Amino acid sequence: MPRLICHVDMDAFFVSVEELFDPSLKGKAVVVGGKADQRGVVSAASYEARRYGVHSALPLRTAAKLCPHAIFVEGHPERYRECSQKVFTVLNRFTPQVEMASIDEAYLDLTGTDRLHGPPLRTAHALHEAMKRETNLNCSLGLASSRLVAKVCSDQAKPNGVLWVLPGQEAPFLAPLDIRKIPGVGKVTEASLNSMGIHHVGDLARLDENFLRERFGRWGLALAGKAKGQDAGSWFDGEIGALEDPKSISHEHTFSEDVADRTELETVLVKLSEMVAKRLREHKLYSRTIQLKLRYRDFTTITRAHSLDHGTQFDGDLIAAVLDLLQRNWDGATPVRLLGVHAGSLKRNEGQMSLLDEPAAERLRSAFRAIDKIRDRFGVSSISLARSMQTNLREKTHENPYDLPGKAPQEKEESIPPARKPKN
Amino acid sequence: MEFSVSKSDLVRELGLTQGVVEKKTTIPILSNILIETDKDQVWLTATDLELGIRCACPARIKKEGAGTIPARRLLDYVRLLPDADVQVKLQENQWASLVCGRSRTRIAGMSRESFPELPQMPDILARLPLAMLSQMIQRTIFAISAEESRFTLNGALLVLHDKGIIMVATDGHRLSMIEQAVPLEVEDVYKALLPKKAMLEILKLASDNGEAQIDFAGNENHLFFQIEKRLLLGRKLTGNFPDYERVLPKEHSHSVSIGRDDLRSALERVSQFSDERSRAVRLKVAAGELQVHSSISETGESEETIPVEYGGPDLEIGFNAQYLLDFLRVVDQTEVEFHFKDSNSAGELRPKAAPEGVNYRYVVMPMRI
Numbered sequence: 001m002p003r004l005i006c007h008v009d010m011d012a013f014f015v016s017v018e019e020l021f022d023p024s025l026k027g028k029a030v031v032v033g034g035k036a037d038q039r040g041v042v043s044a045a046s047y048e049a050r051r052y053g054v055h056s057a058l059p060l061r062t063a064a065k066l067c068p069h070a071i072f073v074e075g076h077p078e079r080y081r082e083c084s085q086k087v088f089t090v091l092n093r094f095t096p097q098v099e100m101a102s103i104d105e106a107y108l109d110l111t112g113t114d115r116l117h118g119p120p121l122r123t124a125h126a127l128h129e130a131m132k133r134e135t136n137l138n139c140s141l142g143l144a145s146s147r148l149v150a151k152v153c154s155d156q157a158k159p160n161g162v163l164w165v166l167p168g169q170e171a172p173f174l175a176p177l178d179i180r181k182i183p184g185v186g187k188v189t190e191a192s193l194n195s196m197g198i199h200h201v202g203d204l205a206r207l208d209e210n211f212l213r214e215r216f217g218r219w220g221l222a223l224a225g226k227a228k229g230q231d232a233g234s235w236f237d238g239e240i241g242a243l244e245d246p247k248s249i250s251h252e253h254t255f256s257e258d259v260a261d262r263t264e265l266e267t268v269l270v271k272l273s274e275m276v277a278k279r280l281r282e283h284k285l286y287s288r289t290i291q292l293k294l295r296y297r298d299f300t301t302i303t304r305a306h307s308l309d310h311g312t313q314f315d316g317d318l319i320a321a322v323l324d325l326l327q328r329n330w331d332g333a334t335p336v337r338l339l340g341v342h343a344g345s346l347k348r349n350e351g352q353m354s355l356l357d358e359p360a361a362e363r364l365r366s367a368f369r370a371i372d373k374i375r376d377r378f379g380v381s382s383i384s385l386a387r388s389m390q391t392n393l394r395e396k397t398h399e400n401p402y403d404l405p406g407k408a409p410q411e412k413e414e415s416i417p418p419a420r421k422p423k424n
Numbered sequence: 425m426e427f428s429v430s431k432s433d434l435v436r437e438l439g440l441t442q443g444v445v446e447k448k449t450t451i452p453i454l455s456n457i458l459i460e461t462d463k464d465q466v467w468l469t470a471t472d473l474e475l476g477i478r479c480a481c482p483a484r485i486k487k488e489g490a491g492t493i494p495a496r497r498l499l500d501y502v503r504l505l506p507d508a509d510v511q512v513k514l515q516e517n518q519w520a521s522l523v524c525g526r527s528r529t530r531i532a533g534m535s536r537e538s539f540p541e542l543p544q545m546p547d548i549l550a551r552l553p554l555a556m557l558s559q560m561i562q563r564t565i566f567a568i569s570a571e572e573s574r575f576t577l578n579g580a581l582l583v584l585h586d587k588g589i590i591m592v593a594t595d596g597h598r599l600s601m602i603e604q605a606v607p608l609e610v611e612d613v614y615k616a617l618l619p620k621k622a623m624l625e626i627l628k629l630a631s632d633n634g635e636a637q638i639d640f641a642g643n644e645n646h647l648f649f650q651i652e653k654r655l656l657l658g659r660k661l662t663g664n665f666p667d668y669e670r671v672l673p674k675e676h677s678h679s680v681s682i683g684r685d686d687l688r689s690a691l692e693r694v695s696q697f698s699d700e701r702s703r704a705v706r707l708k709v710a711a712g713e714l715q716v717h718s719s720i721s722e723t724g725e726s727e728e729t730i731p732v733e734y735g736g737p738d739l740e741i742g743f744n745a746q747y748l749l750d751f752l753r754v755v756d757q758t759e760v761e762f763h764f765k766d767s768n769s770a771g772e773l774r775p776k777a778a779p780e781g782v783n784y785r786y787v788v789m790p791m792r793i
Contacts, residue, residue, distance in 0.1 A: 288701075309571060309597070324573065351702050352744060355770060355789040356596050356666050 002167040004120055004143065006108040007150035008091060008127070011138040011159045013104035014044035017083050018073055020136055029054075029070040036064035036072045039256045043075055047159060080104075086135045094127055105154075107147055124162045144170065149229045152181055170229030175202030182226050189223075201227050246283060250291075250342035251275045258297050258335035265336055266323055271388035272341040273318035281372055285346040286311025290321035293340030294330060303342070304329045311350040314364055315385060318343065425461055425489025425514040429481055431505050431524065437479040438499040440632065440654065441470040443625050444477045445495040456492035458539045459512075461485045465653075469542060470495055473659075475621055476542045480653040493520050493533045501529060545648045545655060546641050550584055550608045554638040554651055558630035560591045561623045563602045563784060566750040568620045569595035576663035580623060582647075584614040584640075588781075591618075592668045598747045598788040599671055605781035616642055617665055622649075622658030629654060672787060673770055676763035678739070680714060680732040681776055684760050687716075688752040690728040694718045695745035697726040704793045705745040709764075710738045718745070741767045742791040748773065751786040 010016070014032040019025045029049035033042040033056075042063050045054040052067035063070065084103045091098045094117065097109035110123060117123035124141045131139050142153025143164040152174065157163035165173045174181075179201055180190050196215075198204050204212075204227035212220030225231075251272045259265055269292070280287055291305040306321045322341050330336070354361055374383045438457070446454035451473075458469040466483045469476070491514040501522070502510065511523040518533045561580070569577035574596065583590040588605040626638075629651055639650040642660070649656045691705065698704050698718040708715040714732045719725030741764060752760070757775035764771040773786045 309595070320573075349792040351704070351793065352597050352791050353768070353789040354596055355594065355599055355671055355787065358789070 002111075002145045004110040004113070005145065005147050005150040006110050006124065006127070007142040007144075007147065007154040008087075008106045008108065008131075009140050009142075009151075009154040009158070010087060010104040011140055012044055012046050013083075013137070014075055014080055015046040016137050017079050018076070020083075021076075021079065025071060025073075029067050031060070031063050031067070031070045031072045032075045033063075034060050034072065034074055036060060036070075039254050045070075083135060083137065087131070087137070087139075090127070090130050090134050093130070094123065107150065110143075121162070121164055124164065128162055144229070146170070146229055146231045148183065148226055148231050149174070151183055152177065155181065171202075171205060174227065174229055175200060175205060177201045179204060182223075184226065185223075246285070246346065248342055248344040248346065249276050249279045249283070249285070249287070250293075250340055252293065252338060252340035254338045255336065258337050260333060260335040262332065265326060265330070265339060267388055268339050269322045269326060269341060270315075270319050270385060272339065273322055274315050274385060274388055276341050276343050277313055277315040277318050277368075278372065278375070280313035280343055280346075281368060283346075285348065286313050286350045287318075287343035288312075288345040288347065288351070289343070290318055290325075291340075291342035291344060292322045292325035292329065293338070293342060294326075294336055295338035295340075297335050297337055299337070301338075302329065303340075305342075305344070307345070310352045310354065311345075311347050313350075314368060316364070319385075319387075425459070425491055426487040426512070427461055427466055427483040427485045428509045428511045429466065429483040431502060431507055431510050433481050434510060435499065435503050436632070437468050437481040438495070438502065440479055440628060441468055441477050441495065442499060443621075443628060444470045444472055444475045444656075446472040453492060453534055453538045454540075455494055455496065456534055456539070457495040457498065458490065458492050458536055459514075460490040460536075461488045469539075471540055471542060473540065474619065475625060475659070476655075476657045477625065478542065478655040489514060490536045491518060491520065491533050492536055492539055493531055497531060501531075542657065543643065543646050545650060545657070546643045548639045548641050548650075549610060549614060550589075550640045551637050552589070552606065552608075552640065554626075554630050554636045555634050556604060556606070557589075557638055558627050558634075560589065560602050560604060561627055563754050564591045564593040564600040565620065565623050565627075566754070567593040567595055567598055567600040567786075568623075571595070576617065576661060576665055579617045579619040579661045581665040581668065582616050582618045584608055584610050586610055592665070594666065594668065594671070597744070598750075598786065599668060600751070600786050601668060601672065601784070603783040614642070615665075616647055617661035617663070618647060619658050619661050622647065622656065625656050625658075629656060671770070672785060673763070673765075673772055676772060677765045678709070678734070678736040679761055679763040680709065680734045681759055681761050682714065682730060682732055684752055684755060684758050686730050687714075687760065687762075688749060690716045690730055691745045691749055691752070694726045694728055695749075697724045698745055702791065702793075703744045703746045704742055704791050706740055706742050706793065708738070708740045709734055709736070711735060714762075739764070739766060741771060742793040743771065743788060744791055747788050751788075755784070 015030045018030065018032060027048065029052065030046040031042055031049055031054060032044045034040045038060050040060055042054060042056050042058045042060060044056055049067050049070050054063045054067050080103055088098065088100060091106055091108060095108050095110055095113055099107045101107060113123065117126060120143050124143055128139065128141055131137065138160040140154045140157040140160060141162045142150040142157055144150040144153050145167045149165055149170050153163045153165055177200060179185050179193055179198060182201060204223065209221060209224045212224045216223060253268050253272060288308050288311050289305050290308065291303055293301065293303045295301040304325045306325055308317065308321065318341065371383055441457060449455060454472055460467045464482060465480045467478060467480055469478045505524045505527060508525055513521045514533065518535055520531045520533045522529045564580050568580060577595055580591050580593040586608055588603060590601065590603045592599065592601045626649060633651060636651050641648040645660060646657050647660055694716045695703055695705050695718055697720055699720055705716055705718040708717060712731060712734060713729050715727055715729045717727040751773050755775050757777055759776035761774045761776050762771065767790055770787050770789050775784055778784055
């Protein structure tokens with residue numbers, strides 16, 4: 001029996017949620033992410049703003065130039081999380097096999113649900129309507145035999161549409177599309193493929209697998225599979241609903257003005273460490289490698305890591321490590337544009353226990369359990385370390401809320417090796 | 425300055441100073457060795473500002489004086505000379521000439537003016553057999569923390585009191601303590617933090633002269649160890665060493681007696697299948713047996729069972745195999761006792777029959793795996 005995968009993508013999610021709370025925004029060019037003159041990037045743009053070329057990940061200042069009349073809003077992470085929860089509740093009624101890929105999209109495995117819900121399109125329409133009725137939000141649905149094609153489908157169906165690609169029709173459906181439509185193909189790969197005369201998925205599908213392997217290594221094989229509509233490579237491989245631990249957890253902050261003040265940098269690092277530590281605890285993971293990321297005005301970026309002798313998920317350990325890394329690696333004068341805290345070498349258990357600090361560690365554990373409960377109930381900013389109270393960083397909102405089933409957030413884009421030179 | 429020495433004497437004494445010579449070249453003079461003439465010998469002095477060492481080498485002095493010569497280069501060269509007398513002559517321009525048989529060499533030295541002055545040894549606090557001190561060092565040094573940021577744990581605690589000496593080292597995960605009963609004439613309890621590097625140098629000095637006595641002294645900043653004509657001094661570590669007595673378990677619920685080599689070889693084999701970084705193994709005790717088990721998913725697993733006398737409850741405790749091996753590799757006695765309570769409490773290893781007057785305890789915290 002062919003698989004039936006449904007990809008649900010909420011339409012302009014952040015903007016739509018903002019419109020629910022402020023109907024005056026409806027039909028206008030709206031940009032979520034921050035003020036027009038701030039540094040940082042667009043989190044989401046309304047369809048009206050997109051007409052002017054505004055899209056997510058675009059610098060806010062560029063967005064303001066492209067669409068000067070747009071309404072810029074900071075965004076409300078707690079509202080998005082609440083709505084995401086509602087979206088999940090609707091999806092979960094159709095199948096228990098739901099995987100939230102991020103805060104506003106999900107994969108559903110609908111294989112074998114026809115006796116319950118009817119044929120695929122009827123199921124999709126029922127879901128589409130239920131979503132509108134219960135959340136007041138529009139979404140687009142893609143149905144196909146693989147996750148990859150389902151995702152491409154929902155994109156093609158936007159806005160507010162449903163698209164089903166019949167089994168066997170995957171290749172003809174993909175062939176005329178631009179190669180950028182394949183998840184995992186970014187600017188770099190696109191340029192590299194274009195230089196070989198490959199512009200559409202069909203061009204790619206016609207290529208010899210060996211040729212792709214030679215040019216792009218193992219990733220080339222995955223690319224060949226993707227061009228044929230298969231779930232090949234990285235996380236497209238997994239089963240829906242199968243939880244996977246993240247490889248690393250990180251948070252970054254770009255200053256609206258470059259900062260050369262040690263206290264200010266340290267305050268932000270403390271805050272970022274708190275955010276990373278909280279997520280470590282949410283995922284029930286312990287990190288043994290703490291990394292600091294520094295980006296200067298000229299975009300030179302350095303990362304420096306410190307390995308701990310035990311696993312940790314506590315703010316204090318992360319803070320001590322990153323502040324020490326800052327001390328050792330920052331000259332104390334060069335203005336900093338971006339700071340990041342990254343926790344790697346993640347394990348399910350803390351590993352070596354402490355001989356000297358065990359009673360204190362136990363008290364710390366229960367203190368943080370209490371802190372996390374307070375945050376869950378009253379919001380992340382309701383309680384924080386005194387040292388980080390001076391900052392008010394916006395939360396990162398794109399990832400899947402931790403309490404919903406789904407793959408852990410992907411930390412990096414799929415890393416794409418540069419094309420190899422063909423052997424002579 | 426002009427003198428002649430036997431090649432072998434010079435190589436031996438220079439060899440002892442090498443560990444103290446500064447490896448980095450931030451302060452060039454510290455890469456040099458200070459040579460000073462004195463009656464029928466020359467004094468060789470090296471320091472990296474943390475440690476200092478002063479050794480004597482018998483010599484025939486022709487002209488008194490002092491100067492410094494690059495230590496590493498001097499030893500590397502002299503080592504290659506034939507076993508004969510070496511004539512050393514220091515010129516006004518700080519160049520040293522070395523003549524031995526048909527070999528003639530000139531080495532650029534530096535003026536002694538900029539060589540740091542070593543502090544003077546204060547009154548002696550205690551005189552001990554060097555072998556005893558070096559044995560105590562060997563039984564604790566491995567537990568010293570390699571984490572630079574935990575500077576109070578980068579050495580061992582040395583306690584002298586009227587009935588004996590105690591040495592304790594810990595890295596926060598395990599703690600090794602050895603207590604040696606020996607009558608000492610100390611008025612108060614004397615405590616100091618001995619840096620690891622000084623301990624290594626003492627071991628080196630002991631390997632050259634096992635029978636000797638060692639005179640120990642300390643002032644506000646430094647610790648001094650005099651072995652006959654050789655003086656080692658080290659800057660004390662500052663800070664508060666953890667309250668080790670609080671960490672030593674007062675009592676254990678369970679214990680087994682086990683052959684040192686049985687446990688050691690089982691751990692060595694099984695830990696081949698443990699995570700390279702954490703070295704985690706599981707020790708399982710059940711009626712009549714102790715099992716060592718380890719696995720790495722998708723790589724392999726290994727287990728070994730050792731018969732022991734045990735009638736307590738079944739228990740499973742995770743440990744870093746390396747930590748247990750560190751103890752088993754230095755303990756003299758062939759039977760050891762393993763004491764434990766549960767998977768969240770510290771375990772302890774001890775020699776089963778320690779010699780009279782020796783109390784050796786090794787406490788290891790488990791791993792959560």
